[in-house]
Amino acid sequence: MDNRKIIEILERKGVRVTSIRILVMEALTAASRPMSLSDLETVLDTVDKSSIFRSLEAFEKHHAVHSIDDGTGSVKYEVCEGEDECTVSDMHAHFYCEKCHKTYCLKEISAPVVDLPEGFEMNSVNYIVKGTCRECGRRLSRDGLL
Amino acid sequence: MDNRKIIEILERKGVRVTSIRILVMEALTAASRPMSLSDLETVLDTVDKSSIFRSLEAFEKHHAVHSIDDGTGSVKYEVCEGEDECTVSDMHAHFYCEKCHKTYCLKEISAPVVDLPEGFEMNSVNYIVKGTCRECGRRLSRDGLL
DNA sequence: GCTCAATTGCAACCGGGTTGCGCCAGCCCG
DNA sequence: CGGGCTGGCGCAACCCGGTTGCAATTGAGC
Secondary structure (H helix, E strand, O other): OOHHHHHHHHHHHOOOOOHHHHHHHHHHHHOOOOEEHHHHHHHOOOOOHHHHHHHHHHHHHOOOEEEEOOOOOOOEEEEOOOOOOOOOHHHEEEEEEOOOOOEEEEEEEEOOOOOOOOOOEEEEEEEEEEEEOHHHHHHHHHOOOO | OOHHHHHHHHHHHOOOOOHHHHHHHHHHHHOOOOEEHHHHHHHOOOOOHHHHHHHHHHHHHOOOEEEEOOOOOOOEEEEOOOOOOOOOHHHEEEEEEOOOOOEEEEEEEEOOOOOOOOOOEEEEEEEEEEEEOHHHHHHHHHOOOO
């Protein structure tokens, strides 16, 4: 992976560039799936978790990443797509596989928006579908467990 | 509140009736809103939290209550409406007020269901809207803060 | 190269959730 | 009534993800 690209992302978002932050952002962009703090901890085993945490904090403040809560008890982070803000783009659906415990990002499916009762103001939406992912479904049917 | 009703609910769901469980179920039905473990802990300050926890566990196993994760880090519980199962009824939307930190149960709004990519199997849906609730909206506009 | 603010690593802490264990209550059976 | 068994309870300890205080280090700007 080319560090230039990573550094460019950080600079564009106005995040101060450090070696640790490059590592964290690199891991996040390399992953095809939202990552939790402990996921990152195991990938970057030389880096202290508080440093990763604070890097993510900085990224999030500058809208370089956004966090999603898939109800597993550990917050996941993923790189924001848009060039600038990502408040709208973080409204897409996510899928949590109860078999392999992976969280998928259904980028193409934007989170549905409902009409709220009068007086309620919406700020953001969290839409999580739980179930069995494609691979686990295949695996289970192959093994005759389905 | 009439204990008879509480006991009747527990018996109908096949949960063994104990004094603690009556207290927990009573608190849950009395609350107009989903309650967390620590909410219940403060309401029932004579009861140990592990007892409350295990009561909730028992209730949930017998579909007397269901849990919802509003992304605040503490799971909320609410009494199932239906007489029997509640697997469908727990698919309604919830609203989390970021001002007063209350979770509302939008019973009349069922969680929207999206089409998943091929091979993905849906088990349940979690739909949380975050924002400002009616009361906080009123309060803020009354105080000129909005 | 120097200075000062920001970042990092470490260790400790926090809070929600969970569990091991001994004790107690209730119940069935003789 | 008495004994034994099952299940519930309280206590304390633990787990884990997240967070923070602090001292050491880094690095950006001069």
